Amino acid sequence: MRHYRAQTAFFFCLAGLIFLIGSVALTAEPGRTHFVDLDGDGFDDNATDSDNDGIPEFSKQPSSGSQVSDNDSDFKSLADFSLPGLTATEETSTSAKFKGLQFSARSLMRNRCSLDSDAAFGPGNGIGMSSMSGGMVCAGGVCQPR
Amino acid sequence: MSTSLRRFRKYLFTVLLTVSSVIFALDASADLKVDFSSSGGYTENLLSDSSAIKDSYSTVRASINYYPFSKLELNINNGYTYYGKTSDLSNFVGGVGLRFIPTAANSRFSLLVNGAFSSQAYRDSYSQFNTDNYDFGLSLGYRLFSRLQLRSGVSYNSLIYTNYVGADKKTFKLFAGFNATLPGNFSLDVESGYATMGYKRIRESIRFIYIYNPFTPIDSSWTDDRLKSFYISPRLSRQLGAKTGVSVMYT
Numbered sequence: 001m002r003h004y005r006a007q008t009a010f011f012f013c014l015a016g017l018i019f020l021i022g023s024v025a026l027t028a029e030p031g032r033t034h035f036v037d038l039d040g041d042g043f044d045d046n047a048t049d050s051d052n053d054g055i056p057e058f059s060k061q062p063s064s065g066s067q068v069s070d071n072d073s074d075f076k077s078l079a080d081f082s083l084p085g086l087t088a089t090e091e092t093s094t095s096a097k098f099k100g101l102q103f104s105a106r107s108l109m110r111n112r113c114s115l116d117s118d119a120a121f122g123p124g125n126g127i128g129m130s131s132m133s134g135g136m137v138c139a140g141g142v143c144q145p146r
Numbered sequence: 147m148s149t150s151l152r153r154f155r156k157y158l159f160t161v162l163l164t165v166s167s168v169i170f171a172l173d174a175s176a177d178l179k180v181d182f183s184s185s186g187g188y189t190e191n192l193l194s195d196s197s198a199i200k201d202s203y204s205t206v207r208a209s210i211n212y213y214p215f216s217k218l219e220l221n222i223n224n225g226y227t228y229y230g231k232t233s234d235l236s237n238f239v240g241g242v243g244l245r246f247i248p249t250a251a252n253s254r255f256s257l258l259v260n261g262a263f264s265s266q267a268y269r270d271s272y273s274q275f276n277t278d279n280y281d282f283g284l285s286l287g288y289r290l291f292s293r294l295q296l297r298s299g300v301s302y303n304s305l306i307y308t309n310y311v312g313a314d315k316k317t318f319k320l321f322a323g324f325n326a327t328l329p330g331n332f333s334l335d336v337e338s339g340y341a342t343m344g345y346k347r348i349r350e351s352i353r354f355i356y357i358y359n360p361f362t363p364i365d366s367s368w369t370d371d372r373l374k375s376f377y378i379s380p381r382l383s384r385q386l387g388a389k390t391g392v393s394v395m396y397t
Contacts, residue, residue, distance in 0.1 A: 020326055020334070034292045037333040038325055040383035040393030094177045097216035101247040105256040107297050108285035112379050113321040113339035138171065 038107050048103060157242025159265070164211055166222055179211040192232065202230040219245045221262075237268040243281075256287040258299075270337040280304040290295045298322040312368050315342040331385040336378070343373045 038045040102109075167180070186204035193199055209223035224240040241264030249256045262281040267273075285299030303317045323337030346368040383393030 020328075021290075023328065034327060035331050035385065036293065036295070036325070036327050037331075037383055037385060038295075038335070040335065040381050042383065042385045042387070042392065044385070071366045079363065094213040094216045095179060095211070095219075097251075098213050098219050098247070100251040101217060101249070102245075104251045104253065104283070105247050105258045105287065106251070107295055107325060108256060108299060111285075111297075111299060111319075111321045111323075111339065112335045112337050112377070113301075113319040113341050115317060115341050115343050115373055115375055 039110060045106065157238075159222065159238070159242075162210055162240075162242070163210060163222050163224050166212070177213045181207075181209045181211075183207045192229070192235075199232060201232050204228050217247050221245075234269045235273045237266055239264060239266045239276075241265065241279075254289045256289075258285045259283070260285075274307070275310075276308045278306045280306075288355055293327040294324065295326075296322075296324045312346045315343055315345045317341065333381075333383045333385075335380075335381045335383070338371075338378045341375045341377070345371060345373065347371045 034046065035044050036046050037043065184204065184206045186202065188200070188202045188360065190200050191198050192201045192203075194223035205225060205227045205361055207223065209221060212222075214220065222241075223243075223244040224238070225237050226236070228236045241262060243262030243264075244260065246259040247257065248259075253280045260281070260283045262279075264279045264281075266275070266277045266279075268275050281301070281303050283299065283301040285297065287295060287297045289295050301317075301319045303315075305313075305315045305317075307313050319338055319339060319341040322337030323335065325335045325341075327333050348367055349369050381393055386392055
């Protein structure tokens with residue numbers, strides 16, 4: 001009986017996934033920048049936030065960072081390590097290019113995977129320097145073991 | 147590590163930051179961003195426990211981000227926090243890190259590699275809290291359609307107490323998920339992951355701990371253990387306006 005229920009649940013999950021992918025694929029218009037909300041805050045995460053104030057510049061859309069196309073040009077640029085030049089401008093500087101890459105990888109910078117008791121599996125518990133205080137109780141900049 | 151070297155480590159990142167600043171200042175073509183900040187405050191409970199220690203604190207930080215080429219960011223940072231009454235808790239935090247994104251900005255496939263090392267050093271009377279922290283992460287993403295993105299990643303963290311035995315932790319995380327935008331600007335984000343942490347805990351047979359010095363390292367009191375976590379976390383959210391949204395998450 002339990003085996004039958006597991007099979008039924010698996011079937012429904014698979015059907016739901018196929019329905020989901022199908023509906024998303026049918027409604028996607030190639031070449032158009034769609035609304036995407038990666039963190040559930042209601043903001044369009046395809047909109048750029050050039051001043052890093054947490055609020056995207058909706059009036060300046062579409063920006064270079066939001067050019068999401070389905071063309072695959074991907075692996076060609078794996079070896080494109082262009083060095084900064086003396087004539088680098090704000091737009092062509094390596095830091096500006098890196099910022100563009102960061103935008104393309106923005107969905108990778110957050111996950112809900114954490115073992116901290118106060119983390120509540122919320123966003124922002126990602127990899128990197130933010131986990132410096134892992135396993136510690138911190139307040140006012142001071143940390144101590146739990 | 148020798149005692150003199152341990153004493154020096156709190157100044158290591160200050161020296162690194164200064165040397166880097168001088169080198170980069172001499173190189174007119176270097177693409178770098180320098181950031182200085184200071185902050186202060188007062189807390190009613192410094193340690194978030196029953197001690198309820200009230201104290202003021204002030205922090206100064208400096209960091210340099212350097213971009214040797216467009217796919218790599220290097221970072222050196224250093225900070226010092228000073229506490230008014232409990233000045234022995236004052237501490238240095240310094241670190242180095244990198245982020246590497248080898249894929250193109252308009253690529254379906256994205257890859258992020260990051261690594262960091264940081265060190266926190268307190269004054270001698272609290273030096274048992276000194277830590278070294280190592281981070282490594284690798285994340286992959288693939289845009290199946292413009293409204294459906296897949297992601298997966300691993301991360302590893304090692305927290306080492308340099309002057310204390312028994313509180314070190316090694317954490318490994320693995321996660322995978324997808325984000326889909328449904329008709330009506332509904333967003334469905336499903337993530338599943340597994341995390342495991344190796345740590346030391348006090349044996350069940352130990353009934354009493356000397357309360358005035360609970361951190362005294364007695365090797366026989368400790369045993370290795372492992373905490374494991376598996377989760378599936380679906381989240382459904384919807385845009386209410388251009389700058390407002392609502393989300394429901396269940397884990």
